[in-house]
Amino acid sequence: MCPRHAFSLVTFLIQSLIPGDPAAAILGPNGTPDQYEELRRSMHLDQPVLAQYGNYMAGVLRGDLGRSLFNQEPVAHSLAARLPVTLSLLVLSLVVVAVVGTALGVASVAAGGRTARAVDALSLLGLALPNFWIALVLVSVFAVAIPLFPAVGYVSFVDSPNAWATALVLPVTALAIGGLATVAKVARDGVSTAMESDYTRTLRACGISRRSLLWRHALKNSGVGIATVLGIAFIGALSGSVFVETVFALPGLGSLVVEATARHDIPVIQGVALAFTLIVIVVNLVVDLSYAWFNPKIRAS
Known part of the structure:
Protein backbone atom coordinates (compact mmCIF):
# COMPACT_ATOMS: atom_id res chain seq x y z
CA MET A 1 0.00 0.00 0.00
CA CYS A 2 1.42 3.37 -1.00
CA PRO A 3 1.79 6.07 1.70
CA ARG A 4 -1.04 8.16 0.25
CA HIS A 5 -3.51 5.26 0.46
CA ALA A 6 -2.24 4.28 3.91
CA PHE A 7 -2.77 7.84 5.14
CA SER A 8 -6.31 7.95 3.76
CA LEU A 9 -7.12 4.60 5.41
CA VAL A 10 -5.77 5.73 8.78
CA THR A 11 -7.70 9.01 8.51
CA PHE A 12 -10.89 7.14 7.65
CA LEU A 13 -10.52 4.69 10.52
CA ILE A 14 -9.73 7.39 13.08
CA GLN A 15 -12.68 9.48 11.92
CA SER A 16 -14.98 6.46 12.25
CA LEU A 17 -14.02 6.16 15.93
CA ILE A 18 -15.00 9.76 16.75
CA PRO A 19 -18.40 9.89 18.48
CA GLY A 20 -21.14 11.33 16.33
CA ASP A 21 -23.67 10.39 13.69
CA PRO A 22 -24.21 12.50 10.54
CA ALA A 23 -27.71 11.11 10.05
CA ALA A 24 -28.78 12.12 13.55
CA ALA A 25 -27.18 15.56 13.12
CA ILE A 26 -28.97 16.14 9.80
CA LEU A 27 -32.42 15.04 11.01
CA GLY A 28 -32.15 16.69 14.40
CA PRO A 29 -34.26 15.76 17.41
CA ASN A 30 -37.53 15.67 15.41
CA GLY A 31 -36.54 12.85 13.05
CA THR A 32 -38.37 9.54 13.32
CA PRO A 33 -36.54 6.19 13.64
CA ASP A 34 -37.67 5.20 10.13
CA GLN A 35 -36.33 8.44 8.66
CA TYR A 36 -33.09 7.92 10.55
CA GLU A 37 -32.59 4.39 9.22
CA GLU A 38 -33.51 5.41 5.67
CA LEU A 39 -31.04 8.29 5.72
CA ARG A 40 -28.28 6.04 7.03
CA ARG A 41 -28.95 3.56 4.21
CA SER A 42 -28.97 6.31 1.58
CA MET A 43 -25.58 7.55 2.82
CA HIS A 44 -24.22 3.98 3.16
CA LEU A 45 -23.57 4.57 6.84
CA ASP A 46 -25.16 1.24 7.70
CA GLN A 47 -22.27 -0.61 6.03
CA PRO A 48 -19.11 -1.78 7.84
CA VAL A 49 -16.32 0.79 8.05
CA LEU A 50 -14.04 -1.06 5.62
CA ALA A 51 -16.90 -1.34 3.12
CA GLN A 52 -17.47 2.41 3.38
CA TYR A 53 -13.76 3.00 2.82
CA GLY A 54 -13.81 0.67 -0.20
CA ASN A 55 -16.68 2.64 -1.73
CA TYR A 56 -14.83 5.88 -1.08
CA MET A 57 -11.59 4.66 -2.71
CA ALA A 58 -13.51 3.31 -5.71
CA GLY A 59 -14.87 6.81 -6.25
CA VAL A 60 -11.44 8.41 -5.80
CA LEU A 61 -9.95 6.14 -8.45
CA ARG A 62 -12.67 7.38 -10.81
CA GLY A 63 -11.81 10.98 -9.95
CA ASP A 64 -14.86 11.38 -7.71
CA LEU A 65 -14.13 12.57 -4.17
CA GLY A 66 -17.75 12.20 -3.17
CA ARG A 67 -20.24 14.69 -1.80
CA SER A 68 -20.67 16.36 1.55
CA LEU A 69 -23.09 14.44 3.76
CA PHE A 70 -24.75 17.70 4.84
CA ASN A 71 -25.15 19.98 1.82
CA GLN A 72 -24.50 17.41 -0.94
CA GLU A 73 -21.94 19.74 -2.52
CA PRO A 74 -19.19 17.88 -4.39
CA VAL A 75 -16.08 17.69 -2.22
CA ALA A 76 -13.91 18.65 -5.20
CA HIS A 77 -15.83 21.95 -5.51
CA SER A 78 -15.37 22.71 -1.81
CA LEU A 79 -11.64 22.02 -2.04
CA ALA A 80 -11.27 24.16 -5.17
CA ALA A 81 -13.03 27.08 -3.48
CA ARG A 82 -10.99 26.86 -0.27
Whole structure:
Protein backbone atom coordinates (compact mmCIF):
# COMPACT_ATOMS: atom_id res chain seq x y z
CA MET A 1 0.00 0.00 0.00
CA CYS A 2 1.42 3.37 -1.00
CA PRO A 3 1.79 6.07 1.70
CA ARG A 4 -1.04 8.16 0.25
CA HIS A 5 -3.51 5.26 0.46
CA ALA A 6 -2.24 4.28 3.91
CA PHE A 7 -2.77 7.84 5.14
CA SER A 8 -6.31 7.95 3.76
CA LEU A 9 -7.12 4.60 5.41
CA VAL A 10 -5.77 5.73 8.78
CA THR A 11 -7.70 9.01 8.51
CA PHE A 12 -10.89 7.14 7.65
CA LEU A 13 -10.52 4.69 10.52
CA ILE A 14 -9.73 7.39 13.08
CA GLN A 15 -12.68 9.48 11.92
CA SER A 16 -14.98 6.46 12.25
CA LEU A 17 -14.02 6.16 15.93
CA ILE A 18 -15.00 9.76 16.75
CA PRO A 19 -18.40 9.89 18.48
CA GLY A 20 -21.14 11.33 16.33
CA ASP A 21 -23.67 10.39 13.69
CA PRO A 22 -24.21 12.50 10.54
CA ALA A 23 -27.71 11.11 10.05
CA ALA A 24 -28.78 12.12 13.55
CA ALA A 25 -27.18 15.56 13.12
CA ILE A 26 -28.97 16.14 9.80
CA LEU A 27 -32.42 15.04 11.01
CA GLY A 28 -32.15 16.69 14.40
CA PRO A 29 -34.26 15.76 17.41
CA ASN A 30 -37.53 15.67 15.41
CA GLY A 31 -36.54 12.85 13.05
CA THR A 32 -38.37 9.54 13.32
CA PRO A 33 -36.54 6.19 13.64
CA ASP A 34 -37.67 5.20 10.13
CA GLN A 35 -36.33 8.44 8.66
CA TYR A 36 -33.09 7.92 10.55
CA GLU A 37 -32.59 4.39 9.22
CA GLU A 38 -33.51 5.41 5.67
CA LEU A 39 -31.04 8.29 5.72
CA ARG A 40 -28.28 6.04 7.03
CA ARG A 41 -28.95 3.56 4.21
CA SER A 42 -28.97 6.31 1.58
CA MET A 43 -25.58 7.55 2.82
CA HIS A 44 -24.22 3.98 3.16
CA LEU A 45 -23.57 4.57 6.84
CA ASP A 46 -25.16 1.24 7.70
CA GLN A 47 -22.27 -0.61 6.03
CA PRO A 48 -19.11 -1.78 7.84
CA VAL A 49 -16.32 0.79 8.05
CA LEU A 50 -14.04 -1.06 5.62
CA ALA A 51 -16.90 -1.34 3.12
CA GLN A 52 -17.47 2.41 3.38
CA TYR A 53 -13.76 3.00 2.82
CA GLY A 54 -13.81 0.67 -0.20
CA ASN A 55 -16.68 2.64 -1.73
CA TYR A 56 -14.83 5.88 -1.08
CA MET A 57 -11.59 4.66 -2.71
CA ALA A 58 -13.51 3.31 -5.71
CA GLY A 59 -14.87 6.81 -6.25
CA VAL A 60 -11.44 8.41 -5.80
CA LEU A 61 -9.95 6.14 -8.45
CA ARG A 62 -12.67 7.38 -10.81
CA GLY A 63 -11.81 10.98 -9.95
CA ASP A 64 -14.86 11.38 -7.71
CA LEU A 65 -14.13 12.57 -4.17
CA GLY A 66 -17.75 12.20 -3.17
CA ARG A 67 -20.24 14.69 -1.80
CA SER A 68 -20.67 16.36 1.55
CA LEU A 69 -23.09 14.44 3.76
CA PHE A 70 -24.75 17.70 4.84
CA ASN A 71 -25.15 19.98 1.82
CA GLN A 72 -24.50 17.41 -0.94
CA GLU A 73 -21.94 19.74 -2.52
CA PRO A 74 -19.19 17.88 -4.39
CA VAL A 75 -16.08 17.69 -2.22
CA ALA A 76 -13.91 18.65 -5.20
CA HIS A 77 -15.83 21.95 -5.51
CA SER A 78 -15.37 22.71 -1.81
CA LEU A 79 -11.64 22.02 -2.04
CA ALA A 80 -11.27 24.16 -5.17
CA ALA A 81 -13.03 27.08 -3.48
CA ARG A 82 -10.99 26.86 -0.27
CA LEU A 83 -7.57 25.83 -1.57
CA PRO A 84 -6.48 29.33 -2.80
CA VAL A 85 -6.97 30.73 0.71
CA THR A 86 -4.81 28.06 2.35
CA LEU A 87 -2.16 28.24 -0.35
CA SER A 88 -2.00 32.04 -0.02
CA LEU A 89 -1.45 31.67 3.72
CA LEU A 90 1.14 28.91 3.38
CA VAL A 91 3.13 30.37 0.49
CA LEU A 92 3.33 33.85 2.00
CA SER A 93 4.39 32.43 5.36
CA LEU A 94 7.07 30.35 3.61
CA VAL A 95 8.39 33.46 1.83
CA VAL A 96 8.56 35.33 5.14
CA VAL A 97 10.25 32.39 6.87
CA ALA A 98 12.80 31.94 4.07
CA VAL A 99 13.71 35.59 3.54
CA VAL A 100 13.55 36.96 7.08
CA GLY A 101 14.86 33.80 8.76
CA THR A 102 17.84 33.48 6.43
CA ALA A 103 18.62 37.19 6.68
CA LEU A 104 18.55 37.03 10.48
CA GLY A 105 20.83 34.00 10.49
CA VAL A 106 23.42 35.53 8.19
CA ALA A 107 23.23 38.91 9.95
CA SER A 108 23.89 37.24 13.30
CA VAL A 109 27.07 35.66 11.89
CA ALA A 110 28.17 39.01 10.50
CA ALA A 111 27.49 40.85 13.75
CA GLY A 112 28.34 38.06 16.19
CA GLY A 113 28.16 38.46 19.97
CA ARG A 114 24.81 39.64 21.25
CA THR A 115 23.09 39.31 17.89
CA ALA A 116 23.94 35.61 17.72
CA ARG A 117 22.62 35.07 21.25
CA ALA A 118 19.48 37.03 20.35
CA VAL A 119 18.85 34.66 17.42
CA ASP A 120 19.19 31.67 19.75
CA ALA A 121 16.72 33.25 22.19
CA LEU A 122 14.33 34.02 19.33
CA SER A 123 14.53 30.40 18.16
CA LEU A 124 13.62 29.04 21.58
CA LEU A 125 10.81 31.57 21.99
CA GLY A 126 9.40 30.92 18.53
CA LEU A 127 9.35 27.17 19.06
CA ALA A 128 7.80 27.46 22.53
CA LEU A 129 4.87 29.70 21.61
CA PRO A 130 1.92 27.95 19.87
CA ASN A 131 0.46 29.43 16.69
CA PHE A 132 -3.01 29.97 18.09
CA TRP A 133 -1.68 31.89 21.12
CA ILE A 134 0.43 34.12 18.88
CA ALA A 135 -2.62 34.67 16.66
CA LEU A 136 -4.76 35.74 19.64
CA VAL A 137 -2.07 38.14 20.85
CA LEU A 138 -1.72 39.67 17.39
CA VAL A 139 -5.47 40.18 17.15
CA SER A 140 -5.59 41.77 20.60
CA VAL A 141 -2.75 44.17 19.85
CA PHE A 142 -2.92 44.98 16.14
CA ALA A 143 -6.63 44.57 15.44
CA VAL A 144 -8.28 45.66 18.71
CA ALA A 145 -5.91 47.88 20.73
CA ILE A 146 -4.23 49.34 17.63
CA PRO A 147 -6.64 48.77 14.71
CA LEU A 148 -4.09 48.50 11.92
CA PHE A 149 -5.29 45.22 10.38
CA PRO A 150 -8.61 43.37 10.22
CA ALA A 151 -9.16 40.73 12.91
CA VAL A 152 -11.11 38.32 10.71
CA GLY A 153 -12.10 37.78 7.10
CA TYR A 154 -10.51 37.24 3.71
CA VAL A 155 -10.62 39.14 0.43
CA SER A 156 -9.71 37.49 -2.85
CA PHE A 157 -6.60 38.75 -4.62
CA VAL A 158 -8.66 39.18 -7.79
CA ASP A 159 -11.15 41.45 -6.02
CA SER A 160 -8.58 43.65 -4.28
CA PRO A 161 -4.84 42.92 -4.03
CA ASN A 162 -4.40 45.52 -1.28
CA ALA A 163 -7.25 44.15 0.84
CA TRP A 164 -5.97 40.61 0.22
CA ALA A 165 -2.51 41.50 1.51
CA THR A 166 -3.87 43.47 4.47
CA ALA A 167 -6.15 40.61 5.54
CA LEU A 168 -3.24 38.14 5.52
CA VAL A 169 -0.67 40.20 7.46
CA LEU A 170 -1.64 38.93 10.91
CA PRO A 171 -2.37 35.30 9.89
CA VAL A 172 0.92 35.01 8.01
CA THR A 173 2.83 36.52 10.93
CA ALA A 174 1.23 34.09 13.39
CA LEU A 175 1.99 31.13 11.15
CA ALA A 176 5.54 32.17 10.25
CA ILE A 177 7.07 32.98 13.63
CA GLY A 178 7.89 29.41 14.65
CA GLY A 179 9.46 28.46 11.31
CA LEU A 180 11.26 31.79 11.05
CA ALA A 181 13.04 31.22 14.35
CA THR A 182 14.13 27.72 13.32
CA VAL A 183 15.41 28.81 9.91
CA ALA A 184 17.35 31.69 11.50
CA LYS A 185 19.07 29.27 13.87
CA VAL A 186 19.90 26.73 11.14
CA ALA A 187 21.13 29.45 8.77
CA ARG A 188 23.32 30.95 11.47
CA ASP A 189 24.89 27.61 12.37
CA GLY A 190 25.39 26.60 8.73
CA VAL A 191 26.93 29.89 7.64
CA SER A 192 29.10 30.04 10.74
CA THR A 193 30.46 26.56 10.03
CA ALA A 194 31.03 27.41 6.37
CA MET A 195 32.94 30.57 7.28
CA GLU A 196 35.42 28.49 9.27
CA SER A 197 36.05 25.95 6.48
CA ASP A 198 39.26 25.67 4.47
CA TYR A 199 37.78 26.82 1.17
CA THR A 200 36.45 30.00 2.81
CA ARG A 201 39.85 30.81 4.27
CA THR A 202 41.35 30.27 0.80
CA LEU A 203 38.84 32.67 -0.75
CA ARG A 204 39.54 35.21 1.97
CA ALA A 205 43.27 34.94 1.24
CA CYS A 206 42.51 35.62 -2.43
CA GLY A 207 40.96 38.95 -1.48
CA ILE A 208 37.24 38.09 -1.53
CA SER A 209 35.32 40.47 0.73
CA ARG A 210 33.63 39.21 3.89
CA ARG A 211 30.25 40.32 2.56
CA SER A 212 30.70 38.25 -0.57
CA LEU A 213 31.89 35.28 1.46
CA LEU A 214 28.80 35.42 3.66
CA TRP A 215 26.08 35.94 1.06
CA ARG A 216 27.49 34.24 -2.04
CA HIS A 217 29.59 31.37 -0.79
CA ALA A 218 28.85 30.41 2.82
CA LEU A 219 25.10 30.87 2.43
CA LYS A 220 24.91 28.71 -0.69
CA ASN A 221 27.04 26.07 1.01
CA SER A 222 24.44 26.02 3.79
CA GLY A 223 21.55 25.85 1.34
CA VAL A 224 20.87 22.13 1.71
CA GLY A 225 20.28 22.43 5.44
CA ILE A 226 18.16 25.55 5.05
CA ALA A 227 16.05 23.96 2.29
CA THR A 228 15.44 20.92 4.47
CA VAL A 229 14.27 23.04 7.38
CA LEU A 230 12.08 25.13 5.07
CA GLY A 231 10.38 21.97 3.84
CA ILE A 232 9.77 20.82 7.40
CA ALA A 233 8.50 24.28 8.38
CA PHE A 234 6.09 24.32 5.43
CA ILE A 235 4.68 20.91 6.33
CA GLY A 236 4.39 21.94 9.97
CA ALA A 237 2.52 25.04 8.85
CA LEU A 238 -0.20 22.78 7.41
CA SER A 239 -1.28 21.80 10.90
CA GLY A 240 -0.76 25.34 12.16
CA SER A 241 -3.00 26.67 9.40
CA VAL A 242 -5.96 24.81 10.92
CA PHE A 243 -5.71 26.87 14.12
CA VAL A 244 -4.76 30.13 12.40
CA GLU A 245 -7.63 29.92 9.92
CA THR A 246 -10.03 29.24 12.78
CA VAL A 247 -8.82 32.25 14.81
CA PHE A 248 -8.94 34.65 11.86
CA ALA A 249 -12.10 33.13 10.29
CA LEU A 250 -10.34 32.44 6.99
CA PRO A 251 -12.37 30.26 4.58
CA GLY A 252 -9.54 27.81 3.87
CA LEU A 253 -9.02 24.07 4.10
CA GLY A 254 -8.17 24.30 7.80
CA SER A 255 -11.50 25.83 8.78
CA LEU A 256 -13.26 23.44 6.37
CA VAL A 257 -11.84 20.36 8.09
CA VAL A 258 -12.76 21.76 11.52
CA GLU A 259 -16.36 22.22 10.40
CA ALA A 260 -16.43 18.78 8.79
CA THR A 261 -15.01 17.10 11.89
CA ALA A 262 -17.64 18.72 14.11
CA ARG A 263 -20.36 17.39 11.78
CA HIS A 264 -18.72 13.99 11.19
CA ASP A 265 -18.67 14.73 7.45
CA ILE A 266 -16.28 11.95 6.41
CA PRO A 267 -16.09 12.67 2.63
CA VAL A 268 -15.01 16.27 3.28
CA ILE A 269 -12.47 15.21 5.90
CA GLN A 270 -11.03 12.64 3.50
CA GLY A 271 -10.86 15.24 0.73
CA VAL A 272 -8.92 17.69 2.90
CA ALA A 273 -6.60 14.90 4.08
CA LEU A 274 -5.95 13.96 0.45
CA ALA A 275 -5.21 17.60 -0.47
CA PHE A 276 -2.80 17.96 2.46
CA THR A 277 -1.07 14.70 1.50
CA LEU A 278 -0.55 15.87 -2.08
CA ILE A 279 0.83 19.18 -0.81
CA VAL A 280 3.33 17.32 1.38
CA ILE A 281 4.43 15.17 -1.57
CA VAL A 282 4.94 18.22 -3.80
CA VAL A 283 6.89 20.09 -1.10
CA ASN A 284 9.18 17.12 -0.48
CA LEU A 285 9.79 16.80 -4.22
CA VAL A 286 10.69 20.50 -4.51
CA VAL A 287 13.06 20.22 -1.53
CA ASP A 288 14.78 17.19 -3.04
CA LEU A 289 15.20 18.97 -6.39
CA SER A 290 16.67 22.02 -4.64
CA TYR A 291 19.50 19.89 -3.26
CA ALA A 292 20.92 19.48 -6.77
CA TRP A 293 21.06 23.26 -7.21
CA PHE A 294 22.80 23.89 -3.90
CA ASN A 295 25.24 20.97 -4.20
CA PRO A 296 26.69 20.20 -7.67
CA LYS A 297 27.94 16.83 -6.37
CA ILE A 298 24.33 15.66 -6.17
CA ARG A 299 23.77 16.54 -9.84
CA ALA A 300 26.87 14.59 -10.82
CA SER A 301 25.87 11.47 -8.86
